[in-house]
Amino acid sequence: MARRLKMAAIGGGVIGGGWIARFLLTGNDVAVFDPYPEAKRIIGDVVAGADRAYRLLFDQPLPARGALTFHDRIEDAVAGADYIQESVPETLEIKHKVLGAIADSAPAQALIGSSTSGFTPSALHGGLSKPGRVFVAHPFNPVYLLPLAELVAGPANDLGVLDEAEALLASVGMKGLKIRAEIDAHIADRLLEAVWREGLWLVNDGIATTGEIDDAIRFGFGLRWAQMGLFETYRIAGGEAGMTHFIKQFGPALKWPWTKLMDVPDQSDAQSGMHDLRTLERIRDDNLVGFLRVLQQNNWGAGKCVADMARTLRDATAEQGGGEAVRDGYPLRLHAATVPESWLDYNGHMTEHRYLQVMGDATDAFLAHIGMDEPYRAAGRSVYTVETHIRHLDEVDGGAWLNVETLLLGADTKRLRLLHRILDGDRLVATGEHMLMHVDTEAGRSSPFGAPLTGRIAAIAALHAPQPLPAEAGSVIRALPREPES
Numbered sequence: 457m458a459r460r461l462k463m464a465a466i467g468g469g470v471i472g473g474g475w476i477a478r479f480l481l482t483g484n485d486v487a488v489f490d491p492y493p494e495a496k497r498i499i500g501d502v503v504a505g506a507d508r509a510y511r512l513l514f515d516q517p518l519p520a521r522g523a524l525t526f527h528d529r530i531e532d533a534v535a536g537a538d539y540i541q542e543s544v545p546e547t548l549e550i551k552h553k554v555l556g557a558i559a560d561s562a563p564a565q566a567l568i569g570s571s572t573s574g575f576t577p578s579a580l581h582g583g584l585s586k587p588g589r590v591f592v593a594h595p596f597n598p599v600y601l602l603p604l605a606e607l608v609a610g611p612a613n614d615l616g617v618l619d620e621a622e623a624l625l626a627s628v629g630m631k632g633l634k635i636r637a638e639i640d641a642h643i644a645d646r647l648l649e650a651v652w653r654e655g656l657w658l659v660n661d662g663i664a665t666t667g668e669i670d671d672a673i674r675f676g677f678g679l680r681w682a683q684m685g686l687f688e689t690y691r692i693a694g695g696e697a698g699m700t701h702f703i704k705q706f707g708p709a710l711k712w713p714w715t716k717l718m719d720v721p722d723q724s725d726a727q728s729g730m731h732d733l734r735t736l737e738r739i740r741d742d743n744l745v746g747f748l749r750v751l752q753q754n755n756w757g758a759g760k761c762v763a764d765m766a767r768t769l770r771d772a773t774a775e776q777g778g779g780e781a782v783r784d785g786y787p788l789r790l791h792a793a794t795v796p797e798s799w800l801d802y803n804g805h806m807t808e809h810r811y812l813q814v815m816g817d818a819t820d821a822f823l824a825h826i827g828m829d830e831p832y833r834a835a836g837r838s839v840y841t842v843e844t845h846i847r848h849l850d851e852v853d854g855g856a857w858l859n860v861e862t863l864l865l866g867a868d869t870k871r872l873r874l875l876h877r878i879l880d881g882d883r884l885v886a887t888g889e890h891m892l893m894h895v896d897t898e899a900g901r902s903s904p905f906g907a908p909l910t911g912r913i914a915a916i917a918a919l920h921a922p923q924p925l926p927a928e929a930g931s932v933i934r935a936l937p938r939e940p941e942s
């Protein structure tokens with residue numbers, strides 16, 4: 457993984473707290489400046505919520521947290537920082553004061569992002585003596601789960617500053633979207649504002665309640681938007697003729713008096729509910745985690761960021777020794793996993809099929825290790841599991857960190873015999889023996905391994921074959937009388 461970074465957060469409220477949580481939980485150090493006396497507690501609550509969400513999102517250990525420090529002066533917080541995120545209240549006067557102090561005392565190469573929802577970079581730059589490294593990095597709440605940061609620069613910015621920011625934010629699992637031109641409220645909030653304004657008008661005109669409007673979104677198009685956005689969704693809606701047909705069909709409607717893009721009525725949209733704020737945040741996070749997991753499985757949209765982040769976290773934990781990888785030895789250690797709450801059964805222990813999931817993931821890690829990648833599979837070659845024997849040896853609690861040891865017990869031109877041992881600390885909790893078959897997926901038949909797998913299997917076999925076969929190899933289910941003896 458990239459080296460451990462030093463981040464600074466100036467302002468640690470709702471948004472600053474979310475940035476802090478993302479930075480810390482990806483293993484980076486964070487120095488905070490926020491004069492509010494309750495800031496420490498609020499940040500602690502946000503980090504705890506984020507930690508819970510990450511344990512549900514990632515089936516693997518998280519790296520050791522970075523160090524969190526609090527400082528009384530901006531100069532102290534930004535000293536030595538690689539990246540500084542400003543998240544103070546949305547007032548131009550405060551932004552100028554704070555960004556001026558940051559830019560004047562930050563290291564020359566530090567990146568300085570502002571969370572501003574509305575101000576353009578040029579508006580932020582007004583009055584700054586060193587505006588070159590200060591740009592907009594507008595995130596979305598909760599920052600620790602939603603990957604998007606809109607990145608915007610102005611004429612006073614150093615060339616390439618957004619490219620640097622994009623690369624650095626990718627290392628903490630974020631998608632930096634570079635915006636082509638600076639406008640008030642960037643892209644996403646402009647879109648949201650249009651929807652919000654229509655919502656307020658519908659309430660104002662007595663057409664719908666706030667609850668009905670929320671239902672119209674969450675039971676319908678809101679679900680589509682999370683995975684395909686606006687234009688790709690409409691492309692599909694146009695059927696085989698695509699967008700052309702869609703515009704022909706619905707385009708004229710845009711001229712009808714459906715929309716009322718005018719002043720926002722002054723009306724409270726407070727929607728009473730039976731949940732308090734903390735409960736709502738937890739429900740929101742659980743739902744987002746579920747969506748992100750599906751998108752990750754499908755390697756689609758925001759799920760790609762989660763997949764990249766999972767890889768970065770895995771490398772970080774390996775480097776930190778938590779689940780230290782052994783890529784070239786006996787036994788191999790290629791896979792580690794944490795046990796989320798959702799994996800527990802009614803006894804409060806890891807449920808049966810998750811043992812197989814951990815072993816299946818360890819097999820995938822082994823196959824990736826010997827070179828089975830996307831191009832290899834795209835050429836019509838793959839490996840199928842044809843036989844498995846698992847022994848469940850001990851209970852596993854929620855939150856446990858599991859490491860898997862993998863032994864190559866045997867191989868021929870088409871088959872591999874693997875043994876996985878799942879360890880919880882020093883405790884052996886399960887073993888699994890698996891026969892894998894190399895296949896020609898188009899012909900639907902077994903076939904010999906191809907390069908580079910052949911060479912890598914031979915290299916591992918040269919290390920593993922001289923070792924005696926472990927006692928558990930070849931174990932079978934013990935015979936019992938066919939009927940209980942009376």
Ligand SMILES: NC(=O)c1ccc[n+]([C@@H]2O[C@H](COP(=O)([O-])OP(=O)(O)OC[C@H]3O[C@@H](n4cnc5c(N)ncnc54)[C@H](O)[C@@H]3O)[C@@H](O)[C@H]2O)c1
Pocket residue numbers: 466467468469470471472489490491492495542543544545546550554571572573574594595596597
């Ligand atoms: N809330 C959102 O949904 C959201 C989303 C994206 C971006 N933003 C932007 O993020 C920024 C912060 O918004 P928020 O919702 O976190 O507000 P907030 O009120 O929750 O937090 C602001 C924090 O800044 C601190 N602060 C005040 N003056 C300060 C100073 N001089 N130096 C350092 N800290 C100071 C406050 O103590 C507070 O903790 C705003 O620019 C906002 O537009 C908000």
